[in-house]
Amino acid sequence: xxxxKKWSFLIISSAILLSTVSFISGCxxxxxxxxxxxxxxxxxxxxxxxxxxxxxxxxKDGTKSLDYFCNNRNLFKTKDYYLYIYDVNGTNIYHAGMExxxxxxxxxxxxxxxxxxVQLVIKALEDKNNPHAWVHYSWWEPGKFYPxxxxxxxxxxxxxxxxxxxxxxxxxxxxxxxxxxxxIVDGAVQLIEERGQKAFSDIADxxxxxxxRDVRVFAFRPDGEILISPVTGDNLSQIQLLECVDEVGHxxxxxxxxxxESKNSVWExxxxxxxxxxxxxxxxxxxxxxxxxGEEIYVGAITDLPYPV
Amino acid sequence: xxxxxxxxxxxxxxxxxxxxxFVSSIQHVLLMFVSLGFPVIFSSQIGGSTEFAANFIAFSxxxxxxxxxxxxxxxxxxxxxxxxxxVCGPSYFSLxxxxxxxxxxxxxxxxxxxxxxxxxxxxxxxxxxxxVFPTFIVGLVVAMVGVSVIKVSVASLFGVAFQGDAIRTTxxxxxxxxxxxxxxCNLWGKGFVKMYCLLxxxxxxxxxxxxxxxxxWYNLLTxxxxxxxxxxxxxxxxxxxxxxxxxxxPFTVIAISxxxxxxxxxxAAQKISEPDLKETNFVPIRKGLLxxxxxxxxxxxxxxxxxxxxxxNVGLAGATKVLSxxxxxxxxxxxVILAFFPKxxxxxxxxxxxxxxxxxxxxxxxxxxxxxxxxxxxxxxxxKTFVVGISLFFxxxxxxxxxxxxxxPHFIQIFFTDPLPxxxxxxxxxxxxxxxxVLLEKLKKKGxx
Numbered sequence: 001x002x003x004x005k006k007w008s009f010l011i012i013s014s015a016i017l018l019s020t021v022s023f024i025s026g027c028x029x030x031x032x033x034x035x036x037x038x039x040x041x042x043x044x045x046x047x048x049x050x051x052x053x054x055x056x057x058x059x060k061d062g063t064k065s066l067d068y069f070c071n072n073r074n075l076f077k078t079k080d081y082y083l084y085i086y087d088v089n090g091t092n093i094y095h096a097g098m099e100x101x102x103x104x105x106x107x108x109x110x111x112x113x114x115x116x117x118v119q120l121v122i123k124a125l126e127d128k129n130n131p132h133a134w135v136h137y138s139w140w141e142p143g144k145f146y147p148x149x150x151x152x153x154x155x156x157x158x159x160x161x162x163x164x165x166x167x168x169x170x171x172x173x174x175x176x177x178x179x180x181x182x183x184i185v186d187g188a189v190q191l192i193e194e195r196g197q198k199a200f201s202d203i204a205d206x207x208x209x210x211x212x213r214d215v216r217v218f219a220f221r222p223d224g225e226i227l228i229s230p231v232t233g234d235n236l237s238q239i240q241l242l243e244c245v246d247e248v249g250h251x252x253x254x255x256x257x258x259x260x261e262s263k264n265s266v267w268e269x270x271x272x273x274x275x276x277x278x279x280x281x282x283x284x285x286x287x288x289x290x291x292x293x294g295e296e297i298y299v300g301a302i303t304d305l306p307y308p309v
Numbered sequence: 310x311x312x313x314x315x316x317x318x319x320x321x322x323x324x325x326x327x328x329x330x331f332v333s334s335i336q337h338v339l340l341m342f343v344s345l346g347f348p349v350i351f352s353s354q355i356g357g358s359t360e361f362a363a364n365f366i367a368f369s370x371x372x373x374x375x376x377x378x379x380x381x382x383x384x385x386x387x388x389x390x391x392x393x394x395x396v397c398g399p400s401y402f403s404l405x406x407x408x409x410x411x412x413x414x415x416x417x418x419x420x421x422x423x424x425x426x427x428x429x430x431x432x433x434x435x436x437x438x439x440x441v442f443p444t445f446i447v448g449l450v451v452a453m454v455g456v457s458v459i460k461v462s463v464a465s466l467f468g469v470a471f472q473g474d475a476i477r478t479t480x481x482x483x484x485x486x487x488x489x490x491x492x493x494c495n496l497w498g499k500g501f502v503k504m505y506c507l508l509x510x511x512x513x514x515x516x517x518x519x520x521x522x523x524x525x526w527y528n529l530l531t532x533x534x535x536x537x538x539x540x541x542x543x544x545x546x547x548x549x550x551x552x553x554x555x556x557x558x559p560f561t562v563i564a565i566s567x568x569x570x571x572x573x574x575x576x577a578a579q580k581i582s583e584p585d586l587k588e589t590n591f592v593p594i595r596k597g598l599l600x601x602x603x604x605x606x607x608x609x610x611x612x613x614x615x616x617x618x619x620x621x622n623v624g625l626a627g628a629t630k631v632l633s634x635x636x637x638x639x640x641x642x643x644x645v646i647l648a649f650f651p652k653x654x655x656x657x658x659x660x661x662x663x664x665x666x667x668x669x670x671x672x673x674x675x676x677x678x679x680x681x682x683x684x685x686x687x688x689x690x691x692x693k694t695f696v697v698g699i700s701l702f703f704x705x706x707x708x709x710x711x712x713x714x715x716x717x718p719h720f721i722q723i724f725f726t727d728p729l730p731x732x733x734x735x736x737x738x739x740x741x742x743x744x745x746x747v748l749l750e751k752l753k754k755k756g757x758x
Contacts, residue, residue, distance in 0.1 A: 043475040080475075175473065249555065250410040259356075269354045269410065277712035282354065306471035308350065309464035 035131075038182070040306050041175040047081050048132055048153050051169045054083050055155040058167060062159035069094050081169045082142075088164050090118045097142045111138040112147050114207050123209060125156050125166060129186040133166075136180070136212030141172055148172050149213055151180065176215070178267070181286050181301040184210050188217045189290045189299050196292055204228045219299045222257070227297060246270035247280050256287045260298070264289060269305065281307055319633040321391060321582040322383075329504070333631050334639030336508040337394060338657075340621050340672065341373065341644060343465075343665050344396035345658050348614045351402065355409045360544065363651060367541035369397050369613035370648035376604025376616045377641030380597060381634040389597025391578035392626045392637040394644075395604050398617025399461070400570060400727070404563050405615060408556055415549035418609045420560045423552065425606025425615070427564035428571075432598035435572060436591045441737050445684045445693050447576050447589055450733050452680025453704065454573035454620045457729045458673045460708065465666030479521045484663030487514030491671045495628055504629050507668055514664035528659045537652045547612040562723055564605075566730035567617055571601040573729065574618040577679050581627040624672030627679060696739045704732025 034052050036045045054076065057065045069076055069083070073096050076083040082097035090107030106118050117137045124133035133154035138147045152170030159165065188210050191199040203210045203217050210217040218230035224242050231239065241253045252270040259266045265288045274281040287300035319325045325333065348369045352362035376395030383390040401421065408417040435442075442450075464470075466488070468480030491510030494502050502509065518525045575597040576589065583590070601618055608616045622640075626632050647654045684697070707714060707725050714725050725731050 041471060041474045042477075046475060175471075246410075248407040248411065250407070252410075255410075267356050269356070269406075271407065271410075273715075277715055279711050279715035305354070306474075309460065309469050309472050 038179040039177055041177065043080065043171060043175055044151075044177055047169050047171050050081065050083070051132075051153055051155055051167055054085075054169075055157050055167045058085070058157045058159060058165065060160075062161045063163060066094055069096070073099075080173075081171050083167065083169050085165055085167050086118065086121075088122065088166065090122075093165065113138060116207075117152075120209055121152070121154050121166065121168065125154060127183075127187055129190065130183045133168075134180060134183060135209070136174075139170065139172075149174060151177075151212075175306070176213075176304040178284060178286070178303060178305070180212075181215060181303045184212075184215070184217055185286050185288055185299055185301050188219075189288050192219075192290055192292055192297075192299065200228055204233075206233075215301055215303055217299060217301045219297055221295070221297055230300075230302065247272060252285050253287075256285060256300075257298070260287065260289050281305075319631050319636075321632045321634055323633050324635050325631070325633050329631075330633075330635060330639050332505060332508065333629075333633075333636045334643055336505060336629075337392075337622050337625065337636060337640040338643045338647070339508065339511055339660070340625055340668055341377075341394055341396050341619060341640060342654075342657050342660065343461075343621065343669060344373070344399070344619070345370070345654070347397045347399060347402050349658075351406060351409075351614060354406060355414075360542070361546065363539065364541045364544060364547070365613065366654070367539075367613075367648045367651070368547070368611045369608065369616070370644050370654065371541075372604060372608035372611050372613040373397060373616045374641045374644030374646075374648065375607060376600070377644065378638050379604060380600045380618065381637035381641070383634065386599075387596055387603060388600040389575050389578065389593040390634055391575065391582050391593065391597065392622070392632055392634050393574055393578045393597065393618050394622045394637045394640050395601070395616040396619040396622075397614040398567060398605075400567050400617060401563060401605075401615035404556075404559055407559075408553070411556070412551055412553055414546040414612065415551040416553055416556070418547075418612055419550045419552040420556050421609030421615045422550065422606045423557070423609075424560045424564040424567070425602045425604070425609060427561055428568045428602030428605055429599055430602075431565065431568045432595045432602060435568065435598060436595040439589070439591045441741065442589070443740070444589070444687050445689075445697070446733075446736050446740060448680045448682070448684030448686070449697055449700065449736055450569065450573040450680070450729075451577045451580065451683060452677050453729045453732045454570060454577065455624065455673045455676030455678075455680060456705075457570070457727065458620055458669050458676075462666050462669035462673055465662045466670060467666070468661070468663045470662070477522075480661075480663045483514055483518045483521060483661060484667045486517055487511065487664045487667035488670055490514065491667060495671075504631055506629065507625055507671060510671070511660065511664050511668055514667060515660060518661040518664065522661075525659075525661050529656060532652050532656045532659070535652045535655050538649060539651050540649060543612070550609075558723070562726070564602075566727060567605070567615075568598055568601070569730050569733045570620070571598055571618040573680075573733070574620055574623050577620075577676055578623045578626070580679055580683060581623070581630075581675075582632050620676055621669050621672040624675040625668075627675035628672060692740075692743045696736050696743060699739055700732045700736040703735055704728045707731050 031049060036048060039045050076096035084092065084096065085094040086092055091105045092101045095101045108116060109118060110116055115137045117135060120135045121133060124130050124135050134151060136151045139150040141148055150170040150172060151174035152168050154166050154168035157165045157167055188203045191202065202208055216230065217228065219227040220241055221227065224240050226238055244253060245251055248271050250270050252268045256266045256268040268285045269282055270285065271280045272283045282305040283302055284305050285300055285302050287298055289296055289298050345366060348366045349362065352365050357365065373395045380388045380393055380395060381390060382388060405417050405421065408420045466484035467476050469476055487510045490513050491506050494506035494509050498506060575594045579590065579593060604616045608614060705728050708728050714722055724734060
C-alpha cells in the first residue's frame with residue numbers, strides 16, 4: 001500500500017500519457033492530406049496551412065465566403081503574411097493586406113526587378129513540380145516604403161458556382177527552403193528535356209521563375225564547361241566547377257558528380273561565408289543529371305541551409 | 310534529520326534501491342536524449358540514407374552509454390567515479406561535419422579518435438597544472454559550463470529549431486509550465502517529488518503539449534513504422550578509418566575545448582558529490598578526463614558522433630541531490646539497451662522541444678550557481694576582478710559578436726570560438742600575468758635566502 005502511494009503519481013501520469021496517446025492516435029488531423037514534410041521552417045508550413053484553410057472555405061462556400069473574408073480581414077493577415085484571392089485572368093478579388101488592390105487587374109504588374117508576379121503564379125499553378133505553386137518576387141509591406149523579398153504559395157480553387165480562382169499568401173522576408181530550389185531545378189530539367197538547347201535562354205533569364213534573390217539555376221557539361229553560369233550573366237568566364245573548393249577545402253561538385261554516377265539527383269552540403277557577418281554557414285547544392293542531344297549534362301542550384309539556433 | 314536525508318538523497322557511492330535507481334536513471338536518460346538531435350542533423354547534412362542515420366544514431370548511443378559507464382563505475386585507472394554521464398558532444402559537431410565532407414565517415418572517425426587521444430594526453434597535464442587553476446578559476450570554469458547551455462536551452466524552450474523561424478506562444482507556455490513544475494517540485498516537494506522533479510516536470514509538460522498542440526501526439530504516430538528491435542549494421546562507410554594532417558590543428562583545438570568543458574563538468578560533479586573537500590582533488594578529475602578522452606576515441610572507433618560529459622546531467626544531480634554514481638551507470642546501461650530498440654528511442658526523442666529546453670535551464674541554473682559560489686568562496690582582490698572581468702568580456706563576446714571574430718586574424722579565430730574555452734584559457738593566462746609581481750617577489754626572497 002505504501003509503495004503504491006509512493007509510486008502513484010508516476011503510475012497515474014504514465015496512465016494518463018498512454019491513454020492520451022491512444023486517444024490521439026485515433027484522431028485525424030485536418031491537414032492529413034497536406035504534405036508539408038518537404039519544408040524545414042515552421043513559418044513556411046504555417047503559411048501553406050493558412051492558404052490551404054482559406055482554399056477549403058472557398059471551395060465549400062464559394063463566393064459567399066468572400067463576405068466572411070471581407071468582414072474578418074484581421075483573421076486573414078498577420079505581421080508576416082496575408083491572404084489574397086485572384087481570378088485566373090489576374091483580377092484581384094480579395095486582398096487582406098492591401099484593400100485598395102481589390103477589383104484591379106494586376107496581370108501585367110511588375111516587381112522592382114521586372115518580374116510579372118501574377119503571370120508567374122499562373123505558370124506555377126500549372127507546374128506539376130511545384131505542388132504549392134511557389135513564386136518568389138519583391139513586394140512591399142502595407143504602409144511601408146521599401147522593397148521586401150517575398151515567397152508566396154498558391155492553390156487553385158473551383159467554387160461550387162463554377163468560378164476558377166486562386167488563393168495565395170506570401171511570406172515577407174522568407175526563409176530559403178531546400179524545396180524552393182528542388183522545384184526550379186526539376187522544372188529546368190523538364191524544360192531542357194522538352195525543348196533542348198533552346199531552353200537555356202529561358203532558364204538564364206533573370207525575370208523567369210528559375211532565378212530569385214541570390215539563387216539561380218545553372219548547367220554544365222561533365223568536363224566542367226559552363227552552359228549557364230552560376231555566377232555571371234554570360235558564360236565568357238569559364239569556372240572549373242569540379243575543382244572549386246568551399247571554405248573548409250571540400251569539393252562539392254566533384255563529390256556530387258561521383259554520387260550522380262549511381263543516382264539521378266543529389267544534395268551536397270558545403271560551407272560558405274554568410275553575407276553580413278561573414279561567419280561560416282552551411283549551404284547546399286542540388287544537382288540533377290539529364291541528357292541533351294545524346295549528351296549528359298548537369299543542372300543545379302544553390303541555396304542556404306537553415307542555421308540551427 | 311539524518312534519517313530524512315538518507316531517505317531522500319543518495320551519496321556518490323551509495324547504491325539506491327532498484328526502483329529509485331531505475332527511475333532516477335530514466336530521469337537522466339531523458340535529459341541525455343536532448344543530444345540525440347546532433348547525429349540526426351549530422352546524417353541529414355551529409356546526405357546519409359535512412360539506414361545510415363539509424364546506424365549512426367545507434368553507434369552514437371552505444372558510445373555515449375559505454376562512456377557513461379566507464380566514467381562512473383569506478384574502474385581503478387580510468388573514470389571519475391562521479392555521476393557524470395556522456396552525451397553526443399555539440400562542440401565536435403561542426404568540425405566532424407567538415408571532416409565528413411572532406412573525407413567521408415572514415416576521416417571523421419579517424420579525426421575523432423585523434424581528438425580522443427589528445428584529450429587522454431591532456432588529462433595528466435591538467436592534473437600537473439593544478440596550480441594554474443586556483444579555486445576562483447575553477448569556479449569560473451564551472452559557471453561558464455552553465456552559461457554555455459544558455460543558447461540551446463532558451464532556443465529549445467521557445468520551441469525554435471532554426472534561426473529566424475516562427476515562435477508559437479503555446480510553446481512558450483508549455484516550456485514555462487514545465488520549468489515551473491520542475492522548480493516548484495524541487496523547492497516545495499519532499500522525498501519522491503523533490504527527487505523526481507525533472508521527470509514530473511517533463512511528463513506534465515509533455516501532457517500539456519499534447520493537449521494544447523496535438524501535433525506533438527501526431528509526431529508520435531510516425532514511430533509506428535519503425536522496428537521495435539534492430540541491430541546496427543556495419544555499412545561500407547563504417548569499415549575504414551583515415552586521417553588528414555590538415556585537420557590536426559582544428560581537431561587539437563576542439564579537443565582542448567572539449568577537455569576544458571569536461572574539466573568544468575567534473576569539477577562541478579566533485580563539488581556537489583564531495584562538498585566537504587577543502588581543495589580540489591585532481592586525481593578523480595584526471596581519471597575523469599582520461600575516461601572522457603577514451604569515450605571520444607571509442608565513439609570514433611564505433612563510428613558514432615564524438616561524445617562529451619553532460620553539463621545538464623551534473624546540474625540535475627545537484628538539483629535533486631541524488632548523487633549516486635550508480636545512476637550514471639544505470640543511465641549508461643539504458644542508453645546502450647535503447648540503441649537496439651529504435652522505436653523506443655525515436656519515441657523518446659520526439660519529446661517537445663520546450664520541455665527539453667525547460668529541463669536544460671533547470672539543470673543549468675545549478676551549474677552557474679555552483680560555479681559562482683565556488684568563485685566567491687575565498688577572499689577577493691583587484692587581481693581576481695580583472696582576471697574574471699576581462700576573461701568574461703572576451704569570452705562572452707564570442708557569443709554576442711560572432712561577426713567580429715569572423716573578420717579577426719586567423720590565430721584569434723582559432724582560440725576565440727566559444728565562451729567556455731575562451732574564458733577558461735584567458736583566465737589562466739591573465740592570472741599568471743597579473744601575478745608576475747608576486748612570482749618575482751617570491752624569486753627575490755628565494756635569492757636572498
